Amino acid sequence: MIPAPYLLYLGHSADFIGIKTSRGLATFRRDDCVGEFRHDDCPLTLDLPRLTMAEGAAAGAKTLVLGIANSGGSMGEDLIQDAIAGLEAGMNIASGLHQRLRDEPRLVKLAESKGLQLFDVRDPPADLKVGNGYARAGRRLLTVGTDCSVGKMYATIAIADAIRARGIKADFRATGQTGILIAGAGVPIDAVVADFISGGIEMLAPARDDDGWDVIEGQGSLFHPSFAGVSTGLLHGAQPEALVLCHDPSREHMRGLPGRKLPSLAECLEANLQVARLTSPDVRAVGICLNTSGLGREQALELCKMTEAALGLPCTDPIAFGVEAIVDAL
Amino acid sequence: MIPAPYLLYLGHSADFIGIKTSRGLATFRRDDCVGEFRHDDCPLTLDLPRLTMAEGAAAGAKTLVLGIANSGGSMGEDLIQDAIAGLEAGMNIASGLHQRLRDEPRLVKLAESKGLQLFDVRDPPADLKVGNGYARAGRRLLTVGTDCSVGKMYATIAIADAIRARGIKADFRATGQTGILIAGAGVPIDAVVADFISGGIEMLAPARDDDGWDVIEGQGSLFHPSFAGVSTGLLHGAQPEALVLCHDPSREHMRGLPGRKLPSLAECLEANLQVARLTSPDVRAVGICLNTSGLGREQALELCKMTEAALGLPCTDPIAFGVEAIVDAL
Numbered sequence: 001m002i003p004a005p006y007l008l009y010l011g012h013s014a015d016f017i018g019i020k021t022s023r024g025l026a027t028f029r030r031d032d033c034v035g036e037f038r039h040d041d042c043p044l045t046l047d048l049p050r051l052t053m054a055e056g057a058a059a060g061a062k063t064l065v066l067g068i069a070n071s072g073g074s075m076g077e078d079l080i081q082d083a084i085a086g087l088e089a090g091m092n093i094a095s096g097l098h099q100r101l102r103d104e105p106r107l108v109k110l111a112e113s114k115g116l117q118l119f120d121v122r123d124p125p126a127d128l129k130v131g132n133g134y135a136r137a138g139r140r141l142l143t144v145g146t147d148c149s150v151g152k153m154y155a156t157i158a159i160a161d162a163i164r165a166r167g168i169k170a171d172f173r174a175t176g177q178t179g180i181l182i183a184g185a186g187v188p189i190d191a192v193v194a195d196f197i198s199g200g201i202e203m204l205a206p207a208r209d210d211d212g213w214d215v216i217e218g219q220g221s222l223f224h225p226s227f228a229g230v231s232t233g234l235l236h237g238a239q240p241e242a243l244v245l246c247h248d249p250s251r252e253h254m255r256g257l258p259g260r261k262l263p264s265l266a267e268c269l270e271a272n273l274q275v276a277r278l279t280s281p282d283v284r285a286v287g288i289c290l291n292t293s294g295l296g297r298e299q300a301l302e303l304c305k306m307t308e309a310a311l312g313l314p315c316t317d318p319i320a321f322g323v324e325a326i327v328d329a330l
Numbered sequence: 331m332i333p334a335p336y337l338l339y340l341g342h343s344a345d346f347i348g349i350k351t352s353r354g355l356a357t358f359r360r361d362d363c364v365g366e367f368r369h370d371d372c373p374l375t376l377d378l379p380r381l382t383m384a385e386g387a388a389a390g391a392k393t394l395v396l397g398i399a400n401s402g403g404s405m406g407e408d409l410i411q412d413a414i415a416g417l418e419a420g421m422n423i424a425s426g427l428h429q430r431l432r433d434e435p436r437l438v439k440l441a442e443s444k445g446l447q448l449f450d451v452r453d454p455p456a457d458l459k460v461g462n463g464y465a466r467a468g469r470r471l472l473t474v475g476t477d478c479s480v481g482k483m484y485a486t487i488a489i490a491d492a493i494r495a496r497g498i499k500a501d502f503r504a505t506g507q508t509g510i511l512i513a514g515a516g517v518p519i520d521a522v523v524a525d526f527i528s529g530g531i532e533m534l535a536p537a538r539d540d541d542g543w544d545v546i547e548g549q550g551s552l553f554h555p556s557f558a559g560v561s562t563g564l565l566h567g568a569q570p571e572a573l574v575l576c577h578d579p580s581r582e583h584m585r586g587l588p589g590r591k592l593p594s595l596a597e598c599l600e601a602n603l604q605v606a607r608l609t610s611p612d613v614r615a616v617g618i619c620l621n622t623s624g625l626g627r628e629q630a631l632e633l634c635k636m637t638e639a640a641l642g643l644p645c646t647d648p649i650a651f652g653v654e655a656i657v658d659a660l
Contacts, residue, residue, distance in 0.1 A: 133555025225463025
């Protein structure tokens with residue numbers, strides 16, 4: 001386990017989505033966050049105290065969380081220098097980037113000499129097996145999306161919480177670095193070797209017979225040409241009885257790919273149901289989650305109503321309006 | 331490059347498909363193979379001289395190729411002992427298994443002390459990028475399958491050869507360990523980190539403007555719950571203008587999954603075209619390749635004719651009848 005409390009790293013980031021790991025911790029584990037570290041050119045804030053490395057350590061931070069995500073997940077010299085400064089100040093370092101802290105000899109050496117730890121959250125379990133798709137016991141819900149970073153993790157956590165609030169067992173099953181940091185466990189599914197995608201999810205959400213739900217965090221999108229392989233394996237491994245489709249209505253093109261249009265909700269839902277049927281023939285869609293943070297409350301409600309009417313499914317913004325309608329549909 | 335000639339390892343294998351890497355080399359690089367190594371309980375042969383390790387080395391073998399493939403790709407103690415014997419006899423070792431030779435300290439130590447090399451063919455390139463799906467120049471054909479191990483590699487090599495025989499440039503682009511050993515290059519796509527599947531194929535078959543073809547080896551199947559994520563990313567990264575569907579009519583269930591039925595050819599073709607359209611909107615199917623090795627010649631011809639009539643596409647067995655009809659359709 002990664003020692004809390006945390007100092008959240010924003011670095012030089014000017015991309016709200018790029019800091020999603022730091023933001024996720026600030027939202028769901030706020031009591032464990034002493035502050036945020038950002039450079040002068042970073043226009044973003046998580047409304048936590050802005051602290052230097054030394055101030056963060058003095059405020060009790062045990063771990064500096066490099067909670068930024070960039071496509072490809074590499075680590076620039078800037079980031080390495082900041083990680084070095086974090087270690088010098090006496091904090092462990094945690095990172096969810098593809099490029100590993102342990103592959104940077106300067107960090108390894110310094111951490112060792114200081115008796116501190118490096119946590120590569122994206123390291124997959126060593127004992128993965130290939131999936132088999134055989135029917136297994138248990139109730140499973142999976143969030144899917146029209147694109148990457150459209151709010152799947154938020155929706156997943158909200159649904160797991162709402163099921164539990166009704167006295168039914170439910171576990172949030174994390175598949176990305178942010179979710180894993182929040183939950184304290186999970187399988188970083190975009191980082192496993194390609195042959196083990198579905199098998200990794202079968203391990204994350206194994207058969208259960210306690211009438212409880214595994215609420216599984218989706219990744220990517222069947223319509224994102226960079227990552228659809230991950231989304232496909234996730235659908236097959238999850239063997240979900242229920243799908244929730246997540247969408248950001250303000251997204252103008254697929255993330256990272258100017259010019260590539262998003263699919264329609266209906267087209268996206270149908271494609272996900274079709275792929276899911278390979279291992280879960282009776283899979284059904286139970287709701288739509290919109291990220292309406294860019295809209296006013298009235299506009300947002302209106303959009304949810306219109307979407308509900310168009311698709312015949314409950315539609316909500318999990319943060320603005322909760323997920324009760326979707327949990328009712330379960 | 332892996333030094334030839336080779337001694338091909340069959341070990342204790344009793345599974346004709348399980349020895350496909352050794353068999354591929356015996357078929358397509360036969361002049362480079364001095365013999366086969368098998369234990370007494372191995373009922374298979376590649377019709378090469380059966381040699382001990384010492385005899386193989388004496389016959390000039392520079393490398394022992396551990397050309398067996400098992401689901402999951404682990405390396406048992408038997409295999410390690412045989413690899414040790416190969417090194418003791420003075421041969422380098424090459425392996426396409428997921429589990430790496432270099433992760434077995436006994437092999438690393440012995441190879442070092444003998445001045446021999448260990449080749450992990452399944453090591454992906456270090457500089458992979460995520461795919462982007464943007465339209466790129468060049469003509470590309472991809473083989474897809476109803477299942478794993480149904481003859482995609484054979485079909486791909488045959489098609490590349492047949493295009494070249496007509497005076498048009500064509501390159502076989504290998505995506506699996508067997509193909510990579512045959513071609514001497516390629517990207518082991520089932521071994522890359524999941525986020526890089528489509529990007530790995532974009533690197534393997536980059537834009538080209540010489541009117542030549544990239545003939546890309548498919549992997550897995552959209553209908554195989556263990557590996558469909560790989561097949562999906564491969565389709566997106568390949569951005570193929572043409573698909574060839576490969577099928578083994580004798581297959582009773584999806585490979586490794588008793589009880590799971592194969593899709594129909596029509597259903598499989600339609601699903602592949604649909605997924606491919608994300609990055610190649612005008613993709614078309616140009617032919618069907620059947621592995622009819624279990625049938626008599628008359629039966630095989632009859633089956634090809636029936637399939638041709640049913641699907642409206644040229645159908646052939648690449649080994650028995652060649653691929654001219656498919657190349658005509660290009």
